[in-house]
Amino acid sequence: MGRIIVITSGKGGVGKTTCTANLGTALAKIGRSVALMDADFGLRNLDLLLGLENRVVYTALEVLAGQCRLEQALVRDKRQRDLVLLPAAQNRNKDSVTPDQMKQLAYALTKKYDYVLIDCPAGIEMGFQNAIAAADEAIIVTTPEISAVRDADRVIGLLEANRVKNVRLIINRIRPAMVQANDMMSVSDVQEILSVPLLGIIPDDEKVIVSTNRGEPLVLSEEASLSKLALQNIVQRLEGKEVELLDLNAPYDTLLARLRRFFKSK
Amino acid sequence: MQSNRASEASLSETNLPETSLTGISLPEGEPSEVGLSEAELVQVELAQVELAQVELAEISISEPERSHLKQATPQQATSQSSAALLGIQSGRLPGVQQAGLSPALLASPAERAAQGGHIFFKAEKGVLYLYLPSNQTAVEWSVIWEQLQHRLEASQRIWPPQTPVYLVANDRLLDQRQLDQLAVALSNAHLILRRVLTSRRQTAIAAVTSGYSVDQQLPTLGLPAIASPAASRVAALTSPELVLAEPLYLETTLRSGGEVRHPGSVVVVGDTNPGSAIIADGDILVWGRLRGVAHAGAQGDRDRQIMALQMEPTQLRIADQVARAPAKPPNQVYPEVAYTTPEGIQIMRAADFAKQYSKQSGK
Numbered sequence A: 001m002g003r004i005i006v007i008t009s010g011k012g013g014v015g016k017t018t019c020t021a022n023l024g025t026a027l028a029k030i031g032r033s034v035a036l037m038d039a040d041f042g043l044r045n046l047d048l049l050l051g052l053e054n055r056v057v058y059t060a061l062e063v064l065a066g067q068c069r070l071e072q073a074l075v076r077d078k079r080q081r082d083l084v085l086l087p088a089a090q091n092r093n094k095d096s097v098t099p100d101q102m103k104q105l106a107y108a109l110t111k112k113y114d115y116v117l118i119d120c121p122a123g124i125e126m127g128f129q130n131a132i133a134a135a136d137e138a139i140i141v142t143t144p145e146i147s148a149v150r151d152a153d154r155v156i157g158l159l160e161a162n163r164v165k166n167v168r169l170i171i172n173r174i175r176p177a178m179v180q181a182n183d184m185m186s187v188s189d190v191q192e193i194l195s196v197p198l199l200g201i202i203p204d205d206e207k208v209i210v211s212t213n214r215g216e217p218l219v220l221s222e223e224a225s226l227s228k229l230a231l232q233n234i235v236q237r238l239e240g241k242e243v244e245l246l247d248l249n250a251p252y253d254t255l256l257a258r259l260r261r262f263f264k265s266k
Numbered sequence B: 001m002q003s004n005r006a007s008e009a010s011l012s013e014t015n016l017p018e019t020s021l022t023g024i025s026l027p028e029g030e031p032s033e034v035g036l037s038e039a040e041l042v043q044v045e046l047a048q049v050e051l052a053q054v055e056l057a058e059i060s061i062s063e064p065e066r067s068h069l070k071q072a073t074p075q076q077a078t079s080q081s082s083a084a085l086l087g088i089q090s091g092r093l094p095g096v097q098q099a100g101l102s103p104a105l106l107a108s109p110a111e112r113a114a115q116g117g118h119i120f121f122k123a124e125k126g127v128l129y130l131y132l133p134s135n136q137t138a139v140e141w142s143v144i145w146e147q148l149q150h151r152l153e154a155s156q157r158i159w160p161p162q163t164p165v166y167l168v169a170n171d172r173l174l175d176q177r178q179l180d181q182l183a184v185a186l187s188n189a190h191l192i193l194r195r196v197l198t199s200r201r202q203t204a205i206a207a208v209t210s211g212y213s214v215d216q217q218l219p220t221l222g223l224p225a226i227a228s229p230a231a232s233r234v235a236a237l238t239s240p241e242l243v244l245a246e247p248l249y250l251e252t253t254l255r256s257g258g259e260v261r262h263p264g265s266v267v268v269v270g271d272t273n274p275g276s277a278i279i280a281d282g283d284i285l286v287w288g289r290l291r292g293v294a295h296a297g298a299q300g301d302r303d304r305q306i307m308a309l310q311m312e313p314t315q316l317r318i319a320d321q322v323a324r325a326p327a328k329p330p331n332q333v334y335p336e337v338a339y340t341t342p343e344g345i346q347i348m349r350a351a352d353f354a355k356q357y358s359k360q361s362g363k
């Protein structure tokens, strides 16, 4: 039986889809079989990030309506044979699916795949309820901004109310230089409020945007980068391995900054 | 608390003249006025006018740094109190009435909860009564559901396993699916749904179909069952004190969007995060960080206090007073108490407050 993990945030545009695409790809790269479910009905773009848009024929809706079999709707990744995508319908709204139907789909996928990752839409309405219905685990994605953290907190509360117990946090788009200048919330600032275990931190990196636009997840790029390493570490932690948190400060470190940190921590 | 409940119970057995209750049919949507005689209504209105004038005269004051007060000894703090509000911006809350004036005073805790749109638990003789918000509050099922989940989670250790639950649904329409959801949620918390009390035919049918015992409530009474409204109303009239529910004890982190309302005091063992709110008719005690909104004495009782190990609230409210925390959080943290003075809400170190309070009150 595969694990069902929902990737959610509350606030929009913080990197849920980016994380889903990259974590799915990275898991497939280390040999796991992975199904990605796009739960963002009406605003799907997981297929775009994976560069699979032109292969989508059927969506979850046709499966639910009995117009095709589940296997037919799954889009196989062109690079990773063990990665498939169940696309969301583009032309219907979020209310066209129910939580029970989402469960049905996700449970069917767990029979064949080690991981079922669900890309949740922003907000806490029906689309959110659908996305979390089947999940046993949740990954909260937030950026180090007050509003994103506030929404993340709200979502964690809702997950608790819905008995999703295993909730972990990714802090995305950290800019170490800004944190050091006290212009951005630090990892511990965020953690202090959310108080859920940290799954990983990802620096703000324009390579992420470039890869998004290319439809090629960053974890597949040849080039080494901190953000790629960050995503790979997250996958290791998902697999239950202990990996130290990245030191995002390293490339920016100056003696002065180090001294300042030293005195601050006193 | 014990004594309150005892008096409520004994009153309900007395035969009371029900003149103000029977024969008056009131417009829907104004349940809080049910049973008030016309003379009483006029009194309430007059009193509110006076209050409104007082409100106008009050100006919010901005203050010296909170740290001053923190260092002040209790005596100094008292002498300063006319000027200083501990770095807090304080003011008056429109719409909240002072003690003794609120029509809601006349309702029992369960009624206040139902009219306030939140769920309410009450344990009595080995049975746990779960009150649902009145239909008139237009609170959606999903909201009730969320409240219930959080409450069950946070109160896990309080109710013994296998405690039977009587659901007091009142005028709320419940279908079978919702009843089953409730039963599952309760059984996850090791509680058993046994009986459904409802004034709605459809809910009764759904409950019977799902196999629960059903008590039909009289629709006109709104909230009968345990303490009849007439009895609790007279209890409130005869004693000037608000009848408080037993304190609500929650072991949880109260997160953004989470709101706890309780017709008594609230104890939270855990943090309350920005974006959360506790609204209590009694005191509020947070054994952790208080960062959200806290409103004590929400029915207008100014003698209520808000206590926290770490006081960093978005906003504090006691009765009709409001205070905003200083922009800068303090450097040191120690337990603090917020209380009211004629000038507004003040905060004091808990250690100092304890000294002063025991000296002054002598009660």
Ligand SMILES: Nc1ncnc2c1ncn2[C@@H]1O[C@H](COP(=O)(O)OP(=O)(O)OP(=O)(O)O)[C@@H](O)[C@H]1O
Pocket (backbone or CB within 6 Å): A009, A011, A012, A013, A014, A015, A016, A017, A018, A019, A040, A120, A121, A122, A172, A173, A174, A202, A203, A204, A205, A206, A208, A209, A210, A212, A227
């Ligand atoms: N670590 C990062 N560094 C730089 N840009 C990033 C990073 N993570 C995400 N982005 C960019 O942020 C934008 C939003 O990302 P994404 O679509 O993954 O967010 P989302 O949470 O799925 O949004 P929505 O709520 O609309 O579904 C994209 O343009 C993406 O490239």
Ligand SMILES: [Mg+2]
Pocket (backbone or CB within 6 Å): A016, A017, A018, A040, A045, A119, A120, A121
């Ligand atoms: Mg997205």
